[in-house]
Amino acid sequence: MKGFLVVHISALVVWIGCLVYLPALIASHMGSSHSLEERPHPYDSLSRLLFTRLATPSALVAIIAGTAVFVIDITFHPWLIAKLTVVCLLVVLHTLTGVLVVRAENKPEAPVALWSGVLMAGSVAAVLIILWLVLAKPPVEDWL
Template sequence: MLWFLVPHLIGLLFWAASLLYLPALIAGSLARENAFREPSDPFDSVARMAFTRIATPAALVAIIAGTLVFLIDHTVDVWLIAKLTLVAGLVLSHAATGLLILRAESGNGKPILGWCWVLGLVQCVLIVGIVWLVLAKPTLQVLP
C-alpha cells in the first residue's frame, strides 16, 4: 500500500498547490501593471501551461493512486466517504479553474477577479477539509 500512498500524497501536494496558485495567477495576469508579459498568442498563457502540464497530471496521479490505496486497503469508513465527497468538490473546482482560464483568455470583458477570489476561497476550504478528515479520521454517525 505504501507504494501507492507516496505518489498519492505527492500528486495531492502538487495538485493542491497548483489549484491554490492558479486563481492568483489568473488575477495577476489581468492586472494592468503586469511586470511580466504574457505571450502574444492568447491561448498560450502561463496559466494554461500550469493547468494542463502541472495541475491536471497531478490530479490524475493523486486520484489514480488514491483509488489504488482504497482498493488495496479495503477501507470503507464514513470519514472516507466524506473525504471522497470533498475530493469530488475539488475536481469540480479544478474544472471551474479551467473555465476561468478560458474566460480570462477570451478577454470578453466579463468580470473575472471576483470569481478568482471565490474559487481560491472554495479551494482553500476544500483542501483544509480533506486534510482534516484524513488526519483526524473522526467517527461520524450514519443516519438510519
C-alpha cells in the same frame, strides 16, 4: 501500498498548490496589457500551461494513486465516504479553474478577481476539510 500513498500525497500537494496559485496568477494578469507581453498565439499563457501540464496531470495521478490505496487496503469507513465527497468538490473547483483560465484568455478585460478569490477560498476550505477528515477520522455515524 505505502508507495501508492507517497505518490498520492505528492501529487495531491502539487495539485492543491496549482489550484491555490492559478486563480492568483490569473487575477494578477487581468487588466494589464503591456506591448512586451503580446503573444503570437492567444492560447499559450502561463496559466494554461500550468493548468494543462501540471495541475490536471497531478490531479489524475492523485486520484488514481488514491484509488489504488483504497483498492489495496480494502477498508471502508464512513469518514472515507465523506472525504471522497469533498474530493468530488475539489474536482469541480478544478474544472471551474479551467473555465476561469479560458475566460481570462478569451476576454482579458473581464473582471475575474472575485471568482479567483472564490475559487482560491473554496480550494483551501476543501483541502482543510479533507485534512481534518483524514487526520481526525471522525465517527461520521454520529452526524446522522
